[in-house]
Structure formats: C-alpha cells, structure tokens
Amino acid sequence: MTATALAGRARRYDSARVRADFPIFERQVNGRPLTYLDSAASAQRPRAVIAAVDHYETHLHANVHRGVHALSQEATAAYEGARERVRRFLNARSTKEIIFTRGTTEAINLVANAFARPRLGSGDEIVLTRLEHHANIVPWQMAAAATGATLRVAPIDERGELRFDEFSALLTPRTRLVATAHVSNALGTVLPVARIVAAAHARGIPVLLDGAQAVPHGGADVQALGCDFYAFSGHKIYGPTGIGVLYGREALLREMPPWQGGGDMILSVSFEGTTYNDLPWKFEAGTPNISGAIGLAAAIEYLDSIGPAAVRAHEQQLLATATAALQQLPGLRVIGTAAEKAAVLSFTIDGIHPHDLGTILDHEGVAIRTGHHCAMPVMDFFGLAATARASFGCYNDLTDIDRLVAALHKAHEVFG
Ligand code: PMP
16 A cells, blocks of 8 residues: 555645745755655755744844844844743743753753753763763763763663663662653654653752754643753754754753853953853853744744644654555664654665665655764664664655655665
8 A cells, every 4th residue: 555545544734735835845856856854854944934034134133132223122122032932832931941052962062061060070970861862972971071970871672762660770869960862863762751850850850851853743841841951953843053942940040150151141241250141141152043043933933833733643644654654665674663753764674775775765856864863872772883764844745655665666676
C-alpha cells in the first residue's frame, strides 16, 4: 500500500495550504520537486516570518534600549514584544525569565557558565542521558574539567528509551544538576521529562531541558513541565537562525552572575565597579539579534495559527505511515523504536552507506540527513557510525513519504 493510499487514515489537516505558506517549495532541486525531510536539522520559513524580518529591516531598524528617537523606541517595542510572545508560548511567569540567545547551544553554555560553574566543585556530579546532542554534553564536560566535577550518564535500551530506574539511581547528594533532552534529535525518543523533573526535584536537584527538538512538535509549557531551565532554537520552529531562547526560573537567574560583559547588561559602569542590569538583560550583553527575535515571534505566531496540537497530530500520522512503509523495504532497520517518538525516523539499509543513500536521494530531490547527527554516543550505543534520518515538519505530507520510498527503491537498484 502506498503512503497516499493510507491517506484515508489521516486526520484532516490541510498540508497543501500549509505548504503554500513556504516559498522554498516553489523551487526545484536537481530538477525535481523539493521533498524536504530534514526539519530536525533546520526547518523552512513561512512567508509570515520572512515578511516580519523584512518589515523590521525595511521600516524599524535601530539599536534597542538606547535611543530616545522614534526608530529606537519602535525597535525596542518590537524586540520586547517578541520576548512577551515567547513568554506566552512557553507559559513562563514573566518576561524576566526569557533570555534571547543565539540558539540552544548558547543557552546551554549560558547555564553551564553562569549557573553550574560557580556551584561545582570536586566530587560534584552532573547527570545527563546517553541520548544527548553534543550541545548538551560538551558544555558540561568543559564545566566539569574546570571545576573537578564529573558527568554521570544515564543509559538507554535497544529501543532508544531511557532506562529510568538507572537514571534515578544516579541521583545522589552529589548531583548538582540534571541536563537532558526533551526529545532526542538522533532517534526521536520523547523522554519522560515529567518523571525526570519529579525525581530530580524530590532530591532538590535542578533540571535543564534541551527542548530543541520538542518545541517544533507542539510547543512546551515550562510551568507544567516544572523544569528550572528550558532551551530551544528559532530555526527549528520555522524561525530565523542565530536566535534562540533560554527560559530560566527567575529565582535561579537572579542568583546567577552574568556570563558575558558589555553594553546593555549594565545599569552603571565606572572603573571602581559595575552595577548589572535587571533580568533578563543581565544576560544579553551587546547588541542583540533584533530581527531574529522578531522573526522568532512571527514563527511562534505562525505555529499557533495552525495549532501546535494539529501539527503534532499530523506529524504523528506521517511518522506512523513512514515507519510502516520503510519497514517493508528489504534490509532496512529503524534505529530508535521508542513507544513515544517525535516525527524523526532514523534508519540504516544493509549494504548501503548512509552518505551514499543521502546522495542518491538528493538526486531525486529528497533531502534527508545522514551522519552521526551530533549525537555520537547514541551512534556508539547502536554500534553505528552513521544513520540516515528523515524528519517531518508541518509542511510535509504523504506525497513526501511516497517520494522517499520511491527514492529508497532507486537506491536499492543502484546498490542491489
Ligand atoms: N539539542 C538538540 C537536541 C538539537 O537537535 C540541536 C540541533 N541539532 C541542538 C541542541 C543545538 O541547536 P543549535 O545548533 O540550534 O544551537
């Protein structure tokens, strides 16, 4: 049965209309219509985001927080308005808790430098999971190396699920922080973050969630999650690159020293000393990515206009359909079969290197990701150097799955 034939099972979701909002699909790749299955690496932008950035650049640009002149005030209002939009999206209590960063990576580095390092000493531990992206490993390794702390890594099973009991057993009086993905980028596993937060908080341990792969598939409610820090990137939720967010619990952010010094993060400076700015600006040294923040707010508005729950349901349908279709292909092995997954499908095919697969698919206009996905410990666990990964966004539909399957058949012909 083709994916299109399975359409009867799909919920009503107007993917054609959604797709029409994304001008990238007007172009062809290698003479074929674009089948974009790499949204987990970076999602495409709708016209609304492109227009919001263009409007800012054309009509509003000036530096923020500085000028008394009209443009500066309008730019400041738009930038701070974007912060309020993010606050509502995450259901944070206050805009003081929303810090703009370059992305998830910088948000995690901020916490590693300003929260973890001052608190860590020899014998202290940070607990991670085996599922982490390098962005949620390396900053902690650097903090540990500088302070004498150590990292403890909670294991996963063959399905790519966290071994929760073993994770819990790692929480001890020495644990200073738990830092874990909300959703694994390599496998799609949705981690049991509510249980993780509850187990850590029962021992007084703060929790950082890396939401880079979770937010695009239905948003996040930081109050419901109860986490202390939450990080995500604009470009994975249909916004611009170079902008992201760190949510931090206000009480913790207040205690933290700034991690970068410069303009905007101060109230007054003299050679005798400096008084730092209030939250959230204490953590935003220098001229920020103003257009990025505005574009991010437009992306959130766009996602909200389709409805995060509808997007999630649509993507789950695509994931189920694609998984069923791919499993019929000879020699294909799905890597990551957790009970709860976001719309990310990692796989290998016997006898075909993932990079060759990626190249052949590209000739067919099908963009997938191949490699270690910046999650080498996950690849090691499965004894692999690389996988092929198809990931789905709000603009994908069953035709994309048909094209993926057809291109995989072609790869079989070439290598078979
Ligand atoms: N964490 C996860 C789970 C990711 O998927 C990514 C991006 N691939 C990152 C962190 C890093 O995000 P960025 O490169 O946007 O900072």
